[in-house]
Structure formats: C-alpha cells, structure tokens
Amino acid sequence: MLPSIGPPTEDEETKISREFRREARKHLKFVNSPEVERFVDRIGRRIISAAGPQVFDYRFFVVDDNQLNAFAVPGGSIYLFSGLIERAKTTDELAGVLGHEIVHIKGRHLARNSGPDPISVLSLLSMVLLARSSSGAQAAGMVGQAVAAARQASYSRQLEMESDTLGARYMAAAGFDPKGVIGFLKTLDQERALNPIDVPAYVMSHPVTQERVANAELVVKSLGASDIRPDDLDTLKKVQTIIRMERPNRDTVVTEYAKQVQQNPANPELLHLLAFAQQLKGDLPAAKRNYEQARKLKPDHPGRQRDLGQFYTQTEDFVAARAAFDRALALEPNEPLTYLFLGQMLEKSGDLRSAAGAYLNAHNLAPHWDRPPQRLGFVYGKLDRLGDGHYYLGRSYLLQDEDERAIAEFERGLKITGANTPRGQVIAEELKVLKNRKK
Ligand SMILES: [Zn+2]
Numbered sequence: 446m447l448p449s450i451g452p453p454t455e456d457e458e459t460k461i462s463r464e465f466r467r468e469a470r471k472h473l474k475f476v477n478s479p480e481v482e483r484f485v486d487r488i489g490r491r492i493i494s495a496a497g498p499q500v501f502d503y504r505f506f507v508v509d510d511n512q513l514n515a516f517a518v519p520g521g522s523i524y525l526f527s528g529l530i531e532r533a534k535t536t537d538e539l540a541g542v543l544g545h546e547i548v549h550i551k552g553r554h555l556a557r558n559s560g561p562d563p564i565s566v567l568s569l570l571s572m573v574l575l576a577r578s579s580s581g582a583q584a585a586g587m588v589g590q591a592v593a594a595a596r597q598a599s600y601s602r603q604l605e606m607e608s609d610t611l612g613a614r615y616m617a618a619a620g621f622d623p624k625g626v627i628g629f630l631k632t633l634d635q636e637r638a639l640n641p642i643d644v645p646a647y648v649m650s651h652p653v654t655q656e657r658v659a660n661a662e663l664v665v666k667s668l669g670a671s672d673i674r675p676d677d678l679d680t681l682k683k684v685q686t687i688i689r690m691e692r693p694n695r696d697t698v699v700t701e702y703a704k705q706v707q708q709n710p711a712n713p714e715l716l717h718l719l720a721f722a723q724q725l726k727g728d729l730p731a732a733k734r735n736y737e738q739a740r741k742l743k744p745d746h747p748g749r750q751r752d753l754g755q756f757y758t759q760t761e762d763f764v765a766a767r768a769a770f771d772r773a774l775a776l777e778p779n780e781p782l783t784y785l786f787l788g789q790m791l792e793k794s795g796d797l798r799s800a801a802g803a804y805l806n807a808h809n810l811a812p813h814w815d816r817p818p819q820r821l822g823f824v825y826g827k828l829d830r831l832g833d834g835h836y837y838l839g840r841s842y843l844l845q846d847e848d849e850r851a852i853a854e855f856e857r858g859l860k861i862t863g864a865n866t867p868r869g870q871v872i873a874e875e876l877k878v879l880k881n882r883k884k
Pocket residue numbers: 545549600605608651
C-alpha cells in the first residue's frame with residue numbers, strides 16, 4: 446500500500462497502527478509485567494467504554510523508560526512511559542493522560558492537525574508501511590525515524606484543548622475523578638521547574654499554559670460531582686514498585702517501605718507493599734511474614750490474596766496458593782490477571798488440564814491480551830493437543846500483530862485438526878480473514 450496523498454482514512458490509520466506496533470516492539474523496550482500491562486489496560490478500557498462507539502481497536506503499552514512521556518499513534522495505539530507512571534500521584538492522574546491520548550486517536554487529530562510540524566509525522570507514519578517493502582537496513586532506519594517522530598508528535602493548541610476537555614469528560618463518565626487532569630498538569634509544571642534544562646518530552650509536546658489550566662478547571666467544575674469510584678491507590682503504588690524495582694537503586698525501595706511500616710506497623714497496605722518489594726528482591730522469609738501479617742489485618746482484599754497466591758506459587762506451596770487465588774476470585778470474580786496467575790500456578794504444579802481452564806477464562810475475559818493464549822498454546826502442546834496448541838499460539842501472534850507467524854501457526858494447526866472439525870473450521874475462518882487483510 447502506498448501512502449495516500451492527504452489525510453489517511455480510518456482503514457489506513459488502523460493499518461498504520463498495526464504496522465507501527467509490530468515495528469515498535471523492535472525499537473522500544475516494554476515493562477515485562479502482566480500486572481503493569483493489566484493495570485494500564487484496565488484504566489484505558491474503562492475510559493474507552495465511557496467514550497461511546499469506537500472505530501478503532503485500542504492497545505496500551507508501557508515503555509520501560511524513565512522519561513516522563515506518553516504518545517498516541519493514529520488507529521488505536523497508546524504508549525505510556527514508565528517514568529510517567531512513576532511520577533503520577535493518583536490513578537486519576539493516569540486516567541487523565543489516557544483520556545487525553547484516547548481523544549487524540551478517537552478524534553483523528555493527527556489527520557486534522559495543523560499544529561507544529563504536522564506533515565512530517567504523518568508521512569513518517571506512512572513510512573512505517575513502506576518500510577515493509579524496503580530492504581532491511583533502509584526499512585529499519587525509516588521505522589526508527591517514525592518511532593522518534595511519534596514520540597514527539599505535537600498537536601495544535603485547539604486540538605490539545607479538545608483532548609483536555611473531552612478526555613476529562615470521558616474519564617469522569619468512567620468513574621475517575623476529573624480533578625486528576627489538573628493534578629497532572631501541576632505534576633508536569635513541577636517537572637519543568639525541576640528540570641529547566643532537560644525538559645521532559647511530554648512537557649515539550651504538551652506545554653502547561655495558563656489557558657490549558659484555566660480550561661481544565663472550567664471543565665472539571667462543569668462536570669460537578671459525578672459517580673467517582675474510589676481511587677485504587679494500592680495498585681498504583683504496587684505498579685510503581687514493580688517499575689522502581691527494575692531500576693539500579695532497588696534496595697532503597699525496600700528500605701523506604703520498611704521505614705514506613707516501622708512508623709505504621711498496623712497498616713495492611715504498607716505491610717503488603719513492603720512484602721511485595723521484599724519478594725521482588727528475593728527476601729522470601731521476610732516477605733512471607735509481612736504478607737501474612739497484612740492478610741491478618743485485612744483479609745478481604747482481592748489484590749492481596751492474589752499476591753499471596755503468587756508468593757506461595759513461588760515457594761511451591763500449591764495448596765496455600767490455590768486457597769489464596771480462590772479467595773481472590775470469590776472477592777473479584779472476573780479478573781483475568783488472577784486467572785492468568787492461577788493458570789501459572791497450576792501449570793507449575795503439573796495440573797495442566799486445570800491450567801488450560803484457567804488460561805481460557807483469562808483469555809475470554811481479556812480477548813485482546815496476548816499472554817493467556819500464549820500460555821494456552823504451550824499447555825495444549827504439553828497435553829499433546831497440538832491442533833489446539835498451534836491455534837492459540839496463532840492467536841497470541843495475531844495479538845502481537847505478527848500476522849505472518851500467526852498464519853504459519855494456523856496452517857500447522859489446520860493440518861493436524863483437518864478442515865472438517867469444529868476447531869479446523871475456526872482456524873480456516875481466521876486464515877481467511879488474515880489473508881484478506883494482507884491484500
Ligand atoms: Zn496531547
């Protein structure tokens with residue numbers, strides 16, 4: 446496909462996004478954590494469903510980079526940098542950023558943009574598509590440029606205001622506190638003050654002007670008191686802990702929580718965070734003590750029970766792990782993350798059939814997530830159900846935008862199942878869609 450002259454159509458934007466995602470995987474490093482993936486996805490999807498009918502299929506990524514940045518690629522791909530998540534003070538602030546970026550995509554702002562440097566970003570994105578038909582080195586160069594351009598994409602003043610206004614509305618409709626938008630603008634302003642020479646990328650592309658702040662305050666006021674669901678600060682802090690434990694000064698994380706626990710020894714949230722950090726650091730006896738103490742203080746917390754399940758899985762106490770996961774699912778029945786972890790525990794304990802059942806639940810609850818079908822593929826392989834195994838590996842590749850690999854897995858699966866079985870028919874249908882898409 447050649448890039449068309451003029452703004453891309455919706456179909457072209459979808460294609461650009463898919464190609465961009467596939468190539469971006471080679472150029473960006475992502476935070477490799479199901480917990481972090483699920484956290485951002487959950488916020489994003491809540492906002493999307495509050496924003497009305499959508500043309501695009503959205504995907505969220507967390508780039509492992511301590512810069513304060515985020516960007517949206519036309520067609521539904523949103524990249525948050527771990528540095529931005531680290532600096533957010535509440536989940537509502539993150540919801541504000543995601544709402545803002547979702548509006549850039551939903552409103553097709555890049556196609557409408559007349560802001561600074563509008564053409565080059567668009568043409569570079571089209572280059573991602575062209576890169577496919579070019580030779581190796583040249584293609585990689587073009588994609589690298591496109592990724593760099595997307596990271597710094599900036600929009601006109603009007604489009605930024607539109608994103609602030611509608612983003613705040615959507616997040617409020619999704620049950621987040623729209624004051625998070627103002628909170629994040631303040632965070633951005635502080636960062637600029639702290640870093641006057643090396644201004645963070647997001648501050649460069651999203652300058653905090655008087656006009657923006659005034660507009661955001663007006664919008665928030667007009668929204669009034671909505672149905673705000675309580676902010677899940679625990680999960681944000683846990684996700685920030687995962688990110689910080691990947692950085693060189695990880696020991697300070699444990700020390701900080703230990704100090705806080707010393708001051709508040711009966712606070713289950715702090716005990717939990719300390720235990721979590723200790724587990725990541727590898728201090729399992731201390732982690733066990735603090736997890737169990739936190740549970741004693743407040744047992745009915747699904748996230749805590751799930752983490753206990755993960756902890757007991759690591760120490761191979763499968764009976765205790767099962768009990769904790771069951772409790773987590775009783776408290777919060779439809780959480781795909783819990784099913785994914787339960788599946789991993791069952792797989793580790795050797796109960797492959799039950800593991801497949803847990804992964805299937807995770808896959809049904811989060812059909813856009815590539816992890817559950819990937820595990821399913823491996824488990825069915827071990828169970829000698831090779832047709833099913835190739836099918837789910839194919840699905841997982843599809844969700845990673847690796848169409849060629851998906852086709853190869855589907856074809857292998859089809860050869861084993863035959864075209865006249867129910868599974869074979871499903872695979873044949875997937876292949877048909879994929880091959881049409883290639884044209
Ligand atoms: Zn923006």
